[in-house]
Amino acid sequence: MDEHVQFCVDDANYHLERAREILTKEIKNPAKYHAETLDYYKLMAKAFPILVWMSHNESHTHENSPGDSLSRVHSSNLSSEDNFEPESPKLP
Numbered sequence: 001m002d003e004h005v006q007f008c009v010d011d012a013n014y015h016l017e018r019a020r021e022i023l024t025k026e027i028k029n030p031a032k033y034h035a036e037t038l039d040y041y042k043l044m045a046k047a048f049p050i051l052v053w054m055s056h057n058e059s060h061t062h063e064n065s066p067g068d069s070l071s072r073v074h075s076s077n078l079s080s081e082d083n084f085e086p087e088s089p090k091l092p
Contacts, residue, residue, distance in 0.1 A: 001009075026033035 022033070
């Protein structure tokens with residue numbers, strides 16, 4: 001079987017098994033399952049930005065040698081157009 005097709009079959013099977021588990025075991029105490037699921041999502045919501053930041057920094061460290069990008073920024077001439085200053089929100 002093609003590896004991509006096998007991946008799809010395995011992924012679908014995982015989700016079917018997970019659904020079966022929820023409908024047979026977790027349904028016996030839905031409040032507990034709900035609370036545990038929300039706790040997990042809250043944890044992931046806190047961890048996700050850190051994971052993105054780490055991934056972003058890792059990709060930049062592989063592209064440039066240490067100090068390479070910093071030396072270019074410090075030696076360039078930045079105009080006032082290059083600076084970003086957020087505007088205050090306008091109230092109606």
